[in-house]
Every structure is written in C-alpha cells, then in structure tokens.
Amino acid sequence: MFYALYFEIHNLVASAAMGxxxxAPIFFFLPFLNSGVLSGAPRNAIIVLVAMGVWPHELSEAPPFLSxxxxPLVLQEAAVGVMLGxxxxxxxxVMHxxxxxxxTREGQR
Structure with a gap:
C-alpha cells in the first residue's frame, strides 16, 4: 500500500521538476518576480505551484520518467523557459x- 503511494509521489515530483x-527562468528574469521581491523558499514553492497548474497532462497520467x-527533456524545457523569460x-x-x-543625459547638462 505504501509502495504505491511512494511511486505516485515520485511521479508528482518528477512532473513538478519538469514544470x-x-x-523558473521566467520567474528569475522578470523584475517583479525575482529575488528582490520574493525570497528563495517561498519563490520556489510558488514556482512549483504555477508549474503544476500549467502542466499539460493530468498528474496521474504523467509520461514515464526515466533518469x-x-x-534532454529537462534541458529542452529549460531552454524554452529561458527564451520565454x-x-x-x-x-x-528596454524601459530600464x-x-x-x-x-545620464540629464546629469550631463
């Protein structure tokens, strides 16, 4: 009974890692979501919650995760996240x- 729960939690954690x-790169790049506004642990918890919310599969039907x-899937997701960020x-x-x-120009006058 506990073995099934262990593997179910393992699938949820793997889904959270993919998301x-x-x-995460979007949260790291955007100025209103970076470390100046949110500290480490709460920011990571919010990132995981947002990632699980936009995960395209039902959590019980997650694709099989082999180590x-x-x-390559995690690297691809990270690259997409960096581009989106x-x-x-x-x-x-640009505005900054x-x-x-x-x-700077005003100071030169």
Missing amino acids: FARV VAMI CLLSWPFW ALVVLSI
Whole structure:
C-alpha cells in the first residue's frame, strides 16, 4: 500500500521538476518576480505551484520518467523557459535602459 503511494509521489515530483525547468527562468528574469521581491523558499514553492497548474497532462497520467531519458527533456524545457523569460523581460529591459539613458543625459547638462 505504501509502495504505491511512494511511486505516485515520485511521479508528482518528477512532473513538478519538469514544470519547474520551464517556469523558473521566467520567474528569475522578470523584475517583479525575482529575488528582490520574493525570497528563495517561498519563490520556489510558488514556482512549483504555477508549474503544476500549467502542466499539460493530468498528474496521474504523467509520461514515464526515466533518469537518463529525462535529461534532454529537462534541458529542452529549460531552454524554452529561458527564451520565454527573455521575451517577457525584454520590455522591462528596454524601459530600464531608456530611464538610465535619460538620467545620464540629464546629469550631463
């Protein structure tokens, strides 16, 4: 009985890890979700909750996770997360650069 629960929890943790690989870079890049606003443990808990919320499979029907076969999938999810984080953060970076440029130009007068 407890063995089935162990493997069920193992599938849930593996699903959370796959979702974390995609959602975490977005939280790390966006200025209103980074470490200046949320500290480590609460931020990671929120990332896992968001990742489980957007997971495309039902948690009981998660695809099989093998340790070696999971590495390319996690790397792919992390790459997608980095691209999404950069795309979503781009407007904030541009506005930050414009503000710094305007402050610098004002100081030269």
